[in-house]
């Protein structure tokens with residue numbers, strides 16, 4: 001069962017942002033990227049030698065992968081096997097000397113660490129604004145523990161509430177048809193569907209050779225699970241970017257410190 005942010009005090013641990021600061025140190029304002037790094041480093045404290053690890057994708061997860069590589073190099077972690085969630089993370093992990101495998105060989109993952117685009121009060125997530133949602137969902141769905149790491153700008157009252165995209169991975173074939181089906185399905189939320197482009201005037205293509213249709217919502221979706229299941233029933237949809245009831249822990253770094261929110 002999930003809990004709302006306001007009800008989380010008993011499950012929440014507030015920690016210092018910088019362990020090197022004494023209690024009398026003046027407050028330090030961190031940049032957004034520094035906050036991402038703080039959350040990532042905290043998550044890596046959950047990693048133990050011998051684990052099979054899901055390696056996330058994005059600017060927050062990158063810090064975690066860097067840290068894992070650093071600890072391996074220093075001999076503070078051993079026998080780690082990483083399962084990357086994108087080609088980009090795979091390249092990063094290889095450059096850091098992190099041994100890699102895949103879900104075929106390791107269908108059960110001990111722990112995954114990954115960022116998110118939005119986190120709602122029930123620890124549901126939007127992911128995929130970097131385009132990696134399908135592999136992320138496969139890997140994170142195979143985890144015993146999924147630790148999500150965000151800076152506090154990612155917290156929303158409801159999924160889609162940032163006004164930014166809810167990404168849907170679709171097959172390229174007749175993507176306009178699929179996009180219109182999605183708009184129609186979520187018309188009560190004022191849904192507008194747009195094909196993501198690569199910034200050079202061409203469609204963005206995922207690691208799996210698919211397109212991304214970004215949904216922009218004016219109103220909250222009612223039942224997320226029902227909506228998610230209905231989205232997946234549209235022929236042409238490969239996966240959606242709502243990660244419902246998947247994160248076991250969300251670590252949030254903000255101006256006042258870190259909160260560690262555990263799913264009950």
Ligand SMILES: O=C[C@H](O)[C@H](O)[C@H](O)COP(=O)(O)O
Pocket residue numbers: 056057058059060061114115116117126127128129130131132133136
């Ligand atoms: O497809 C991208 C992933 O879902 C990312 O984890 C998500 O977009 C968050 O990325 P960032 O940490 O860069 O904000």
